[in-house]
Amino acid sequence: MSGWHLAAINQTDIEQILAIERQAFQHPWQRTHFENRLAVENACHYCAKINDDAAAAPLIAYAFMHLFGSQLHLLKIAVTAKRRRCGIGSELLEQCFSREVQRGARKVFLEVRPSNIPAVGLYRKLGFVVIGKRHKYYRDSKEDALVLIKKLIKEDK
Numbered sequence: 401m402s403g404w405h406l407a408a409i410n411q412t413d414i415e416q417i418l419a420i421e422r423q424a425f426q427h428p429w430q431r432t433h434f435e436n437r438l439a440v441e442n443a444c445h446y447c448a449k450i451n452d453d454a455a456a457a458p459l460i461a462y463a464f465m466h467l468f469g470s471q472l473h474l475l476k477i478a479v480t481a482k483r484r485r486c487g488i489g490s491e492l493l494e495q496c497f498s499r500e501v502q503r504g505a506r507k508v509f510l511e512v513r514p515s516n517i518p519a520v521g522l523y524r525k526l527g528f529v530v531i532g533k534r535h536k537y538y539r540d541s542k543e544d545a546l547v548l549i550k551k552l553i554k555e556d557k
């Protein structure tokens with residue numbers, strides 16, 4: 401399988417992101433949501449692109465985050481369906497977290513549906529621990545969210 405590299409997301413990537421988003425989520429973010437995220441201060445967004453000399457290298461995964469002081473909030477991650485379970489999601493997040501540590505991130509937290517077995521498995525593999533629940537967090541299904549956290553700097557309590 402071809403290799404990939406981490407890249408910053410820009411407006412020209414949104415079409416490819418939307419294609420993955422619509423296959424990955426029952427309630428996908430719309431184009432304007434992605435466009436707005438790209439303009440938000442302290443937003444951080446990265447994608448994985450196939451190593452290719454062409455300007456429009458295929459985009460196979462992406463992650464959207466927000467840095468609040470030293471806390472990083474992971475809002476979303478998705479990997480294109482045919483490339484899942486190959487380690488891309490975990491490697492993408494590890495690389496994103498390393499970059500954000502350089503910008504001052506010390507912890508990362510996220511919400512996840514308990515029913516999303518692949519995502520819960522991914523986060524546990526990366527060392528996230530459950531610290532609580534948000535009651536009926538998901539408006540579509542009224543499902544609770546698990547709140548997970550991971551320290552990015554070992555000496556932090």
Ligand SMILES: CC(C)(COP(=O)(O)OP(=O)(O)OC[C@H]1O[C@@H](n2cnc3c(N)ncnc32)[C@H](O)[C@@H]1OP(=O)(O)O)[C@@H](O)C(=O)NCCC(=O)NCCS
Pocket residue numbers: 424425475476477478479480483484485486487488489490491516517518519520521522523525
């Ligand atoms: C969740 C998601 C990003 C995982 O990406 P991925 O590249 O497939 O993940 P990885 O290959 O790095 O897997 C890492 C670990 O996650 C767990 N995992 C991933 N897919 C799994 C599955 N289908 N079933 C059970 N565990 C799974 C495993 O523990 C895996 O480690 P292992 O392969 O050594 O057993 C991907 O499934 C996806 O895009 N899902 C749709 C979007 C989504 O739900 N995003 C999360 C909420 S925002």
